[in-house]
Amino acid sequence: MTTRSTRSPRRRTVVALAVVLAVLAGFVVRLVDIQVVNADEHVQDSLNVAFAGKEKLYGTRGTIVDTNGQVLAGSILQYDCQVDPLLITQIDTAVLEKKSKARLWADVSDDVAAITGQTPEEVRQIVGDALAENSETQYAKLKNGVSTEQFRALADLKVPYLHCQEHPARAYPDGAVAGNLIGFVGTDGKPLESLEKSENACLAATNGELTYEQGKDGVVIPGTEKETPATDGGTLQLTIDRDLQWYMQQLIAEQTQNMVAQRGAILVYEVKTGKVRAAAEYPTVDPNNFSVAEAGDRTSSIFLDWFEPGSTFKGLTAATVIDAGGQTPESTVTASGLENFPGGVRVRDSFQHPAYDYTLTGVLIDSSNAGISKFSEKVDKQTRYDYFTRFGIGQGTGSGYPNERAGDLPSADQWGAQTTYNTAFGQGVTTTMPELARAYGAIVDGGIRMPLQIIESCTKPDGTVVKPEVAEPERVVSESTSAQMREVLENVFLQANYAKAVEIPGYRIGGKTGTGEKSDGNGHYKAGVYYTTMIGFAPADDPEYVVVVTLDEPTKVTSSAANATAFQKAMTQVLKTYRVMPSTTSPVLLPKFG
Amino acid sequence: MSTTALTAQGLPRRTASPDRAGAPRRRLRIVEAPARRRRPKLLYGIVAVAGAFLIAAAQMSLSLMTTQGTYELSSLAKEQRDLTYQKQILYDDVAGLSSPQYLAANASALGMVINEAPSYLRLSDGAILGPSEVAMGASSVDAIGRGSVANALITDTPLVTVPDATIGGLPVQVADPVDGGVGNTPPPMTDGLPTPSTH
DSSP states (O other): OOOHHHHHHHHHHHHHHHHHHHHHHHHHHHHHIIIIISHHHHHHHIIIIIIEEEEEEOOOOOOEEOTTSOEEEEEEEEEEEEEOHHHHHHHHHHHHTTSOOOOOHHHHHHHHHHHHTSOHHHHHHHHHHHHHHOTTOOOEEEEEEEOHHHHHHHHHTOOTTEEEEEEEEEEOTTTTTTHHHHOOBOTTSOBOSHHHHHTHHHHOOBOEEEEEEBOGGGOBOTTOOEEEOOBOOOEEEESOOHHHHHHHHHHHHHHHHHTTOSEEEEEEEETTTTEEEEEEEESOOOGGGGGGSOGGGSSOHHHHOOBOOGGGHHHHHHHHHHHHSOOOTTOEEEEOSEEEETTTEEEEOSSOOOOEEEEHHHHHHHTOHHHHHHHHTTSOHHHHHHHHHHHTTTTOOOOSOTTOOOOBOOOGGGOOHHHHHHGGGTOSOBBOHHHHHHHHHHHHTTTEEOOOBSEEEEEOTTSOEEOOOOOOOEEOSOHHHHHHHHHHHHHHHHHSTTHHHHOOTTOOOEEEEEEEEEEOSSSSEEEEEEEEEEEEEESSSSOOEEEEEEEESOSSSOSGGGGHHHHHHHHHHHHHHTTOOOOOSOOOOOOSBO | OOOOOOOGGGSOOOOOOOOOTTOOOOOOOOOOSOOOOOOOOHHHHHHHHHHHHHHHHHHHHHHHHHHHHHHHHHHHHHHHHHHHHHHHHHHHHHTTTTSHHHHHHHHHHTTOOOOSSOOEEETTTTEEESOOOOOOSOOSSOTTTSOOSOOTTSTTOOOSSSTTOBTTBOOOOOOOOOSTTOTTSOOOOOSSSOOOOOO
């Protein structure tokens, strides 16, 4: 029972207790605040500041391989090295004050220079310049693109102010082989030209990340790793044969130099499948060292340039008049060296001759402009235009090379009087090498126009194979037209004046030459220099390969006979590479005059 | 319970409580010395403490085993990193050696030629197809004298067959200055006929 005498001591007790409880409540509130209300924030802070570890996982850029799987472009790691000038000055000060046993910068910089290939003065100047700009700076770029061996050597110096960061780079083990098609990447890894750039969606890798908690010394605490995996790029397979491409590049380089031409190119087209087996040109680019190539040589002029085809179009006109004009290889016309046509049109041959009774075969053998103009009158110009379009002239080929140029074929209603006849022998129209190869493939391979492609497939890292979209095969001329054209073109190579230069012993081949005029940029043609083409196919009885050889402004021999050696060697090499058997049948000689 | 002392003065004297008749008599007796407390068994105590230690030890060793793996992983990862560096260095060294221009330059330096059209032997009936020509000395391309397909990775790499040459070509022979007019004698043979090393 409480009495007055017990009340005041008990009140003191109660008050004391109340104070204690209040303080306790304060602590409890604070504890709840920390542990429950702001818990996530504090946990996050601890993870970020104390425990967090993060590592970037690099994906590797995809490789480019040739049709046999040989690597044409692969990925390597290079390193970008930098120094910390502030730390250098601090260490140097400590060494001079005898507080540290490290080596002086003057000493270390000699070793660094020996490893990176710079001179010691250059290295010291890098640090000196950085300190002159800002004496507290902690960053000065030493060298980019350091190789792994140099990087390990620098790491073995064990100096704390040298730091290297890896950056993925590209290596092209075969150098300039197919460099015109593959393209190259810049120093920052960004693709700059050709297929490296246009097929980036196939080749590019995405980086991933690895986050973990680390204890002392950076050891990963087990069970705390979280990984976003990196995805590698896919493998791009081309239809190009690497060894054949090398041979063609070496060959056309030698021939262009022999003929003192500005450029040369060779295209090898497999008619039955529509795949390009070699696309060589000179001059070209070595992707390992692209800056030494001229700006105009860093891409593929085969796919980006057009030219006036000249007499190679006589083959297309002949196929047209056989298919739609009821002509045969032995149909005749009378043509002299200079012919006049309605509308004031004059057509001249490349050599003076009296009126001959040329057969269609003879017109192609002698490459008579007047003769083919007369034959072209057997069909109307709209039909010829339609056939040219179906052969693919002026359409582009969809090969897969970026920004591929299409030829220029004006529509038939735009053909004036002169152009109507000029197009019969390939003037007044421009085309590209792939278009021409594909058109001749259609002429000689049963009349079916196949697609033309340089890209075989893109294989993603998970194994899915993506093939490019190619055109459907299309019939242009009939089978019998194609058979007759094979005979005609074979006779051209048997009876023309360059026949000895192009013959390949043991094989039946056929083809046509062309000498196109070059525009001087002011609406006139250059005098005395031409763009020469020679296109041929083998074996003549069942064609498998079409080879186009072009020379831009050859000066030693200015006509298309300049291409003969190159064509003969190129076709020989193609037949050897693909083990095409020698012919077992003899050609049928067709009459030149009727 | 209040510990306030009761002052003897303030309390009225109590009268003796009346005897309640008929209440059962409580038996009261003097308490003797308190009963001896039993000593707790030492064994149980030891078992309890030992158990606690055991549990602690087991937990520590388990945790040691789990973390031991991480240290091993860390050192293996370092080893893997070093090996990756070595692989990269070796790859850089041999990159370009498999390129066709290097192979062709090596072959041309030995004197091999790229032939013209070959002949084929048909095994079924022994027929020879093709021109049956002897390979003449000229090569259709000159891979060593006029090498035109560049490769920056191997520009200065010496050829395997002729270590003085690179894919750029054979070195130009400079005649040694003749001492005493004996420059034209061939070097003496010491180990028998010179033979190429083949693999």
